Amino acid sequence: MSQSCGFVAIVGRPNVGKSTLMNRILGQKISITSRRPQTTRHQVMGIKTVDDTQFIYVDTPGMHIMSKDRNKAINRFMNQAATQALRDVDCVVFIIDRTRWTDEDQAVLKRLEHVKAPVILAVNKVDRLQDKGDLLPWLADVGARREFAAVVPISAKHGTQVDTLEEEVAKYLPESVHFFPEDQITDKSLRFMAAELVREKVMRQLGDELPYQMTVEIEEFRETERVTHISALILVERQGQKVILIGENGDRIKSIGREARLDMERALGTKVMLNLWVKVKRGWSDDERALKSLGYDLD
Numbered sequence: 001m002s003q004s005c006g007f008v009a010i011v012g013r014p015n016v017g018k019s020t021l022m023n024r025i026l027g028q029k030i031s032i033t034s035r036r037p038q039t040t041r042h043q044v045m046g047i048k049t050v051d052d053t054q055f056i057y058v059d060t061p062g063m064h065i066m067s068k069d070r071n072k073a074i075n076r077f078m079n080q081a082a083t084q085a086l087r088d089v090d091c092v093v094f095i096i097d098r099t100r101w102t103d104e105d106q107a108v109l110k111r112l113e114h115v116k117a118p119v120i121l122a123v124n125k126v127d128r129l130q131d132k133g134d135l136l137p138w139l140a141d142v143g144a145r146r147e148f149a150a151v152v153p154i155s156a157k158h159g160t161q162v163d164t165l166e167e168e169v170a171k172y173l174p175e176s177v178h179f180f181p182e183d184q185i186t187d188k189s190l191r192f193m194a195a196e197l198v199r200e201k202v203m204r205q206l207g208d209e210l211p212y213q214m215t216v217e218i219e220e221f222r223e224t225e226r227v228t229h230i231s232a233l234i235l236v237e238r239q240g241q242k243v244i245l246i247g248e249n250g251d252r253i254k255s256i257g258r259e260a261r262l263d264m265e266r267a268l269g270t271k272v273m274l275n276l277w278v279k280v281k282r283g284w285s286d287d288e289r290a291l292k293s294l295g296y297d298l299d
């Protein structure tokens, strides 16, 4: 069967539930990427691969910031940035909060005017609708403001109809090979970055005292909304090197950890809980290596 893969923008004014929807959609399947740009055109918020379909959810710069008092030139610039970003996506999910339509929703809708990609309207927080009867006339009303590819009432918080929304989105993803490996390339590249940062700090602190054979392995890389938990293992050749690296009262390793953590926080845009361990390397037999690659802890 052929594969499909495409970019999906999630737009909506602040507080309508974009992050909640993202978390719900991605669930355990992937880790949400950091907020730094992953590709030149988009900030990838997360990737989800289900069988032959790969959804790449992106953030659109300029969409959330809409201040009336902001300088006109800046507003124009933000408008352009948002329009540009939306030009390249395959599908847009426009989220609103029940029947509460504000000027900000109107402004988002306006930015969608020239978007050629299909726009799906997700009416969120329906679990909080007092009177479900209000919904139908409202949907007719909002449906008259622009043509939507689909209108799906959802509750991002409780997961209601989120699968229906995803099915609608999937219809608009073009036939294409997958851009990312199924197993979360974003997470892997971030792991790599974390290992490099630790390595760099060790080299900076110890310089020639350590041989090049020193390696850093990331044992844990777990992202939650605000905190990234990272455990890194520094492997050295000899016991003497381990002692130097740890330093008196653990001072040296603490300072390495502090510097690496600060850099990681800057790069990831989250708080980081960093655990560093130093171990003396020992040779692994082929069998042991195979077991280790399967996730067995041989220590």
Ligand SMILES: Nc1nc2c(ncn2[C@@H]2O[C@H](COP(=O)(O)OP(=O)(O)OP(=O)(O)O)[C@@H](O)[C@H]2O)c(=O)[nH]1
Pocket (backbone or CB within 6 Å): 012, 013, 014, 015, 016, 017, 018, 019, 020, 021, 064, 124, 125, 126, 127, 128, 154, 155, 156, 157, 158
């Ligand atoms: N009852 C209910 N609350 C929801 C639902 N979806 C989101 N919320 C709540 O709405 C609030 C805002 O949700 P967010 O996901 O942070 O909204 P956002 O659009 O990402 O907000 P910004 O980051 O400011 O743009 C949070 O308190 C959520 O728990 C829903 O389906 N039902």
